Amino acid sequence: MYQPREGRYQKARYNRAGRSGLMLPQVSLGLWHNFAARSDYDNCKKMLTYAFDHGITHFDLANNYGPPPGSAETVFGKILKDLLAPYRDELIISTKAGFDMWEGPYGDWGSKKYLVASLDQSLARMGLDYVDIFYHHRPDPETPIEETLDALKLLMRQGKALYVAISNYRKADTEKALQYARDIHLPILCNQLEYSLLSRPDFEDQQQLLTREGMGAVAYAPLAGGLLTDRYRNGIPQDSRIRTDGRFLKEADVTESLLKKLAKLDSIARERGQKLSQLSLAWVMAQAGITTALIGASRVEQIEEALEAAENRRFSAEELERIEQAMR
Numbered sequence: 001m002y003q004p005r006e007g008r009y010q011k012a013r014y015n016r017a018g019r020s021g022l023m024l025p026q027v028s029l030g031l032w033h034n035f036a037a038r039s040d041y042d043n044c045k046k047m048l049t050y051a052f053d054h055g056i057t058h059f060d061l062a063n064n065y066g067p068p069p070g071s072a073e074t075v076f077g078k079i080l081k082d083l084l085a086p087y088r089d090e091l092i093i094s095t096k097a098g099f100d101m102w103e104g105p106y107g108d109w110g111s112k113k114y115l116v117a118s119l120d121q122s123l124a125r126m127g128l129d130y131v132d133i134f135y136h137h138r139p140d141p142e143t144p145i146e147e148t149l150d151a152l153k154l155l156m157r158q159g160k161a162l163y164v165a166i167s168n169y170r171k172a173d174t175e176k177a178l179q180y181a182r183d184i185h186l187p188i189l190c191n192q193l194e195y196s197l198l199s200r201p202d203f204e205d206q207q208q209l210l211t212r213e214g215m216g217a218v219a220y221a222p223l224a225g226g227l228l229t230d231r232y233r234n235g236i237p238q239d240s241r242i243r244t245d246g247r248f249l250k251e252a253d254v255t256e257s258l259l260k261k262l263a264k265l266d267s268i269a270r271e272r273g274q275k276l277s278q279l280s281l282a283w284v285m286a287q288a289g290i291t292t293a294l295i296g297a298s299r300v301e302q303i304e305e306a307l308e309a310a311e312n313r314r315f316s317a318e319e320l321e322r323i324e325q326a327m328r
């Protein structure tokens with residue numbers, strides 16, 4: 001039987017998501033990759049229990065994570081049932097709908113029909129009565145935002161989601177959503193946005209808006225899927241994401257220009273006593289307004305390194321300037 005580590009909350013840090021009552025860990029773990037049907041189940045269990053044993057309380061999923069779509073939720077549901085179910089009240093589990101999930105006109109985007117059906121499916125796959133956070137995964141240019149937000153409110157009222165949130169909404173989309181959310185008294189917990197040294201505008205454009213409106217910011221892919229680590233500095237390893245699941249991350253992303261930037265970042269990292277991955281992650285955590293850095297991992301050691309990075313996330317003005325120069 002799994003027995004979580006005593007003292008798991010002693011070192012961990014938590015940040016409030018905007019002006020809500022919800023605290024999220026400094027580092028959260030996402031199951032987009034490496035929790036698929038074909039993934040090594042023992043490794044999945046090890047990563048989740050290691051994370052929980054070290055104060056990572058938040059696990060992020062989406063209806064379509066896999067492959068095949070839905071399988072990450074199924075794997076997570078099995079691990080919950082086998083190990084983590086007694087600790088459900090210590091966990092923040094999120095899922096999303098908004099991308100292509102099933103055939104026909106009702107399995108994509110932002111209609112009430114899709115969101116309500118999709119959350120029911122997600123709950124069934126994970127064996128849960130409710131999720132803690134339910135996200136609309138991307139803005140839908142065709143469906144009225146009123147309909148999408150009404151659907152989120154309905155799911156909250158039904159108790160299937162404790163909090164609702166948005167993801168990949170650009171500044172104008174967020175403003176529009178907030179306008180209607182105010183009318184219907186719907187608190188939107190946070191916006192989940194890509195944010196790393198290689199991907200900055202979506203968050204930086206709306207950072208002030210999110211803070212002013214009391215919304216949290218979840219920074220996803222802070223290591224740019226592994227590009228901002230040592231992973232690809234000496235070729236493309238066989239066990240890396242590019243080789244094992246190159247749907248989104250490609251060999252062509254490892255450019256000469258990127259490698260030069262990484263070399264400069266690496267020397268700053270060494271002076272700080274960190275690895276390149278840790279500097280990249282610490283830089284994200286150091287930005288004002290970030291509630292949590294949402295990482296991915298293929299092995300326990302990567303989670304360990306991320307937690308270590310959280311301990312040294314202060315930068316001097318000179319270091320920040322050198323990082324800016326390195327990225328130019």
Ligand SMILES: NC(=O)c1ccc[n+]([C@@H]2O[C@H](COP(=O)([O-])OP(=O)(O)OC[C@H]3O[C@@H](n4cnc5c(N)ncnc54)[C@H](OP(=O)(O)O)[C@@H]3O)[C@@H](O)[C@H]2O)c1
Binds near residue numbers: 167223224302
């Ligand atoms: N809302 C959205 O639209 C959206 C989109 C994307 C992601 N997300 C969320 O964000 C989560 C994280 O995304 P991500 O996995 O792309 O994040 P990431 O943290 O940028 O990348 C994780 C990958 O980097 C590599 N890595 C991690 N630590 C490392 C280390 N110490 N040294 C070397 N390599 C290391 C691993 O790749 P290897 O497999 O090669 O070891 C790992 O799988 C997802 O699971 C999901 O929950 C949300």
